Amino acid sequence: MIGIVMFFTALFMLLIGFPVAFTFAAVSVFFGLIAGIVEIYSYGGFDTSFLAGLAEGITEGIAMFDYMPFRIYSIQQNTILMAIPMFIFMGIVLQKTGLAEKLLESMGFLFGEVRGGVAISTVLVGSLLAASTGVVGASVVAMGVISLPVMLKYKYNTELATGTICASGTLGQIIPPSIVLIILGDVFQVPVGDLFSAAVWPGLLLVAAYIIFILIIAFVKKDMAPAIPADPARGNKSKQVRDALIAIIPSLSLIILVLGSIFAGVATPTESSAVGCLGALGLALMYRSFSIQMVKEAALESVKITSMVFGILIGATAFSMVFSYTGGEDIVHDFMTNLPGDEKWGFIIFTMLAILILGFFIDFVEISYIIVPILVPIAEHLGINPVWFAILIAMNLQTSFLTPPFGFSLFYLKGVAPPSVQTIQVYKGVLPFIAIQIIVLGILAVYPELFGITPILE
Known part of the structure; x- marks a missing residue:
């Protein structure tokens, strides 16, 4: 459960205004150390000496980040x-x-x-x-x-x-x-x-x-x-x-x-x-x-x-590494593949709702680098076409710029609008367009063949 607690801790810190890249990096290091300590404790490392077990746990947590330079280097080499x-x-x-x-x-x-x-x-x-x-x-x-x-x-x-x-x-x-x-x-x-x-x-x-x-x-x-x-x-x-x-x-x-x-x-x-x-x-x-x-x-x-984008990417890389190490991916995978009804459509509907709700509070870059990597292996397991799934996510992420209270487009417009234009008027104005986006998203989900996309891989 360490990975799940880590996820909600990072989400809470983002909501109260901590910088995105530093939040992901700091939360990853903190919970990486906790994971190392818990692992040593589970193997009886604290039985002889508390301080020795704590030191061994911290060392184990730090060792988890030995491969971070290679991950960063692979990002830099990505054309x-x-x-x-x-x-x-x-x-x-x-x-x-x-x-x-x-x-x-x-x-x-x-x-x-x-x-x-x-x-x-x-x-x-x-x-x-x-x-x-x-x-x-x-x-x-x-x-x-x-x-x-x-x-x-x-x-x-x-x-x-x-x-x-x-x-x-x-x-x-x-x-x-x-x-x-x-x-x-x-x-x-x-x-x-x-x-x-x-x-x-x-x-x-x-x-x-x-x-x-x-x-x-x-x-x-x-x-x-x-x-x-x-x-x-x-x-x-x-x-x-x-x-x-x-x-x-x-x-x-x-x-x-x-x-x-x-x-x-x-x-x-x-x-x-x-x-x-x-x-x-x-x-x-x-x-x-x-x-x-x-x-x-x-x-x-x-x-x-x-x-800013690459800073978030490096922080997100550390986050996803610790999340996987602590078993968070396995919990999410089991949950997603055991949703009621058809597992493919249950997965699609749940992920679209989750991304839509998260878009109310956090930016598309964070969602793309933190939430989506967790979903990709599950989509592959279910045989979902990654191109179709990516377009669904992109269409969904577009609404994150419009959804109150933190949609960036709302702030951009309010910053240049005349004083007579109230914030609540901007919020009300985008609601029909959010509904239109959701309708188009539904059409893309139900009838992808209209756009020349095959939803499920053979």
């Missing part, structure tokens, strides 16, 4: 994880080029005369930013700064406006190139390109579901998403379409370069991330926002975010 800093750098560079602003302004005017048009354009821009940058915080902040004041000015319902922006900004979690999918590819030991290919249609279905919801709301309650009057200063419709295409084509070209090279088998995700970095710098030159200072700032931000 899949090299894509993370490069995709982060690509996203930050594109953020600094003003890509989001250009897309939102052009598409907002293009769809503004349609009831709910600004909200629809926000979703479309969110999907384009997801496929070109994948940086959730940057997407939410950019759309919050530009799109939210426009929607509030034209009397959009505050809950609908804030919910649309938060949900659109989190599309980068499921639409490739997604950092979540790269991490899950490493955890599941499956090709990241396979996850990227499998995630495209579920991501597009989610975008379509958001747009359909906005259209229904705008039709049923006309005052919630009114049309914006035409602006003569923007020129005729053909000029607006031309301006929108000029804004969209560069980002689409980058998407084709990055994802197209992966899907066509020309490049691996790691190689395509390097292509994406060059493409982002090319767009910065085209938009006349390139400078050495900009590149330096983007590189520093990328290093900070990447260091």
Whole structure:
């Protein structure tokens, strides 16, 4: 039971605000020592001398970490994880080029005369930013700064406006190139390109579901998403379409370069991330926002975010090692394989509910590196397709950015929203979009063949 107590101790420390990487490392060392002491005690090591038995137990616990340098070295040699800093750098560079602003302004005017048009354009821009940058915080902040004041000015319902922006900004979690999918590819030991290919249609279905919801709301309650009057200063419709295409084509070209090279088998995700970095710098030159200072700032931000991810990964590696050593994996395996009903569906339903609930409190990186490695061997034992299971988890983890009270997207938006927008309005606004995500997750779980995915391996 030491592993189970360790798990809930780490969860409690995360909830009260301890830094993630240090929490995992400290809890691992502490419970590793306890496990060593308990083992020596069980073999009678304390019968002759308490201090001698305690010293022998501590030595046994420390010996458990002898292989940690090899684990860290294997992480450093993992070429899949090299894509993370490069995709982060690509996203930050594109953020600094003003890509989001250009897309939102052009598409907002293009769809503004349609009831709910600004909200629809926000979703479309969110999907384009997801496929070109994948940086959730940057997407939410950019759309919050530009799109939210426009929607509030034209009397959009505050809950609908804030919910649309938060949900659109989190599309980068499921639409490739997604950092979540790269991490899950490493955890599941499956090709990241396979996850990227499998995630495209579920991501597009989610975008379509958001747009359909906005259209229904705008039709049923006309005052919630009114049309914006035409602006003569923007020129005729053909000029607006031309301006929108000029804004969209560069980002689409980058998407084709990055994802197209992966899907066509020309490049691996790691190689395509390097292509994406060059493409982002090319767009910065085209938009006349390139400078050495900009590149330096983007590189520093990328290093900070990447260091956070790898710090968590090293702490999580120590955590999973101690968890396995103390028998925690065996307890979880026995519990998961003895759930009532069909064992495969019992496992899927329970894990999806557990990840959904944990997403209310902890971040996707912690879930990916602590919870998912425990589940992978059980999924393999049950014959579940790892690609399908990984996409289900990725779709589920997307909700962790939206779920109150600790969803990061909620904080990102509240930080740039006008003072008139209350936190409770942001919370209420995301609830319908969380429900939409759960519905799409259910469709992906029950009908994976619609997306070209085989759920169970033969």
